[in-house]
Amino acid sequence: MRRFVLILFFLLLMVPFGGHAQQYSTKNKKAIKLYEQASASFRLRDYETGMNLLLQAVQKDPAFVEAHMSLAHNFQLFGYLPKALEHYEAAVKADPKSPKVVGAYYTLATEYLKQGRYREAKEYALRFLSFHPEPNNFTNDIERVVASAEFALEAMQQPLPFEPKPLPGKVNREDYLQYFPVLTADEEMLIFTARRKEQGRDEDIFVSYRQEDGSWGEPQPLSPVINTAASEGTCAISADGTVLVFTSCQSRRGYGSCDLFVSYRYGNEWSTPVNLGANVNSSSWESQPTLSPDGRVLFFVSDRPGGMGERDIYMTMRDEDGRWLPAVNVGAPINTYADEVSPFLYANGKRLFFASNGHVGMGDFDLYYSDWHRGRWSEPVNLGYPLNDHQSQVSLFVTADGKKGYYAQEQWEGRRQLSAILMYFDMPPQLIPAEQTAYVKGVVRDARTGKPLKAEIELFNVNEDSLIAQVWSDTLTGEYLIVLNQGADYALEVNKAGYLMKSLSFRLKETNDTLRPVILDIELEPITAGSKFVLSNIFFDYGKYTLREESKAELRKVVEFMQQNPAVTAEIAGHTDDIGDEKANMELSLQRAKAVYDYLIAAGIEPRRLSYKGYGETQPAVPNTSDANRAQNRRIEFRIISVEKTGE
Structure with missing residues (x-):
């Protein structure tokens, strides 16, 4: 204005x-x-x-x-x-x-x-x-x-393939205007903003679920603890559908005309929304959020003073204690002297889609993307014609696999909005991100009782020794979902106090890998004497016993496991396959176990709680009948010796 x-x-x-x-x-x-x-x-x-x-x-x-x-x-x-x-x-x-x-x-x-x-x-x-x-x-x-x-x-001389269609099913209703769609990574849940045509500007957040035939079911208000008599809308959802950040205007106590709030899903219920606080909200207008897949990074739009234009895109991160850090302007080359709105962070966490009327485009607001590379955002790229035309395009959601886009098609008569329906289309091949994503989802349970568990699930890039994502399985259902990106090797670590840690690995280093969703239920064993688990992300060079750098993320999790469970004493056991001299294999397995032991002791674990032993090729996990089986037999196991009783 x-x-x-x-x-x-x-x-x-x-x-x-x-x-x-x-x-x-x-x-x-x-x-x-x-x-x-x-x-x-x-x-x-x-x-x-x-x-x-x-x-x-x-x-x-x-x-x-x-x-x-x-x-x-x-x-x-x-x-x-x-x-x-x-x-x-x-x-x-x-x-x-x-x-x-x-x-x-x-x-x-x-x-x-x-x-x-x-x-x-x-x-x-x-x-x-x-x-x-x-x-x-x-x-x-x-x-x-x-x-x-x-x-x-x-x-216009080189149009991209673009054939949008209304969403199948009951999601679009004639008596409503519906816009700003977002989906979970598995595309089973669709959340969007809507309002009745005759109700002015009062908005609510609705949810629709995927039906067996692929259509969308009857939309329902998301939750009575989120929607009020005033306006709630333009929301963001984490990939697993458990973290919702949304805009609320006038109906709740806040810092400005519209503020951002967060709510968490437990089973089918949403928690009471909490204002994101003064580090995120201001006395100005904040809206149009988008979240990283794990809900730890937030981008949003604000017209607060001190920006580069009328409305700018800002970014904040949640620290280890769950607090949002002070928001910062993402700056050039994304923000301009004009308006940047409707950011959407793609599932790989490295491509930001947004709308702008300050960059070169087809008309008023166009859609663009910028990629995060080597610590900076690339020069924005216009999505091209006919995704952009002379009319305003102000929102886009791209599915986790990069293959489909969702948006709202609006019709106006002067300043009066006649309709707004949700549309989808196949993304033109030229616009599908080179680094694509898939996801792993399932249920975390107690291995003995089958009871669903809330557990911490962390995804590490072992090549860069960096935490990529951190989620928790649902308290009531045990369900989890975590996004995997192409182009790296990953360690997936599952932890809960009182249970053995679970260590999984995903090798997606080659960018030509075909990514498909993985359904993986995880059973956690209670900590008891004699129980054991394999450290799947401990790496050595062939025939060597020096720990490779890629092992550090997993070793830190073992340290945390020992710190969370101070009553545990354990043996680190080294194993090999049957290739080579039996005596040499025994020595190699011993030295590899000792390398892990030395790391844990250096990290502060008391020596009395740990021992190590090499078993060579004497205890294969599977028969040494193939390369794949031999790879399983070359392993480090963590075996619980005892669980000391604490004083009561």
Whole structure:
């Protein structure tokens, strides 16, 4: 809104009122008198009389520049854009080289770009620049018009495949406007914002579930603890569907007009929403959140002071204690002097889609993406035509596999919204991220009782020794979901106090791997004497016993396991396959077990709680009949010797 007011103020500066006859573009005294009477009426806020007098003035002299400019400005101010453009056109036709029509060139250029009249937009933009105005946001707008018109004309010659369809099922309802769709990684849950057409601006959050035939079921309000009588909407959901960040306006105590709140799902119930706090929200407007797959990183939009434009994209992270750190502006090259809105973080956590009217594009707001690479965001890429056209495109959600996009198709009549329905389409191959994702999901249970467990599940990139994702299985159901990215080796560590840790590995280092969802139920064994688990992510070079760097993430989790369970004493057991000399294998297994032992002792575990032993090839887990089996037999096991009773 501030930007719109500034533009109108700029145009008003181009409209002279009053003065002497020789200052006007006309010598028609009757036309001048009518114009000056109109000026007096405007000063008295009698706009209807003023407009009628101006119309009479241009009838007396159709080349009266000042009268056309004043008419155009007022028609634009009151929302009659076609009439405004008509009079701007008349003004520049009457005197194309007059400085008085600079504002007309500005509006004609920017509005014709929005209408897809690219050649006219470029022509008027170049005429504006021919006056050599001082560089400012208005010249930035015009330079964008020139570049955008050229881009659009070229993009339309090479259209991308784009065949959007309404979502199948009952999700779209004629009496509702529905928009801003988001999905879980398994595409089983769809959450979106909607409002009744006759209810003004009061929004609610709805949920729909995938049916067996692939369609979407009847939408239902998400939760009575989230929706209120005021407005809740534009939400983000974690990949597993357990963390929801949403916008709430006026209905809850907050810091500004609209704030961001978070709620957590336990089974089928949502927790009471909590304001994300002063590190995220401000006295201004915050909305349009998007979450990383594990819910630890949040991007959102704010119009707070100190940004680069009217609305900017900001980012914050949740620390180990669950607190959100102070939000920071993501800066250039994403944010511009204009508006950036509707961020969406793709499931790989490295591609940010967003809408902007400050980058080169097809019209008003276009969709773009930027990739995180080597600690910075890449120059934004326009998604191209016809995903973008001269109309505004302001939201996009891309499924975790990168193959489908979801958005809202809106229809307007002037400023009145007629419809908004949820659509989906096959992503053009050119836009599917090279680093794709899949997911692992299942249920965590007690191995003996079958009872669902809440457990911590962490995903580590073993090549970079970095934590990629951290989620918890559901307290009531034990369900979990975690996203895997192509292009790395991963360690999946599952931990719960009182249970043996579970160590799994996923090898996705080759980017040509075919990624498919993995359904994996995890059974955790209670800690008892004699129980054991394999450390699946401990690595040695062939025939060597020096720990490789990729082992560090798993070793740290073993340290945590011992710290969480101080009553445990354990043996670290080394095993080999049957290749090579039996005596050499025994020694190799002993030295590998000792390497793990030494690391844990150095990390502070008391020596009395640990021992180590090499078993060589004497205790194969599976027969040594294939390379795959031999790989399983080359292992480090962690065996519980005793669980000391604590004093009560």
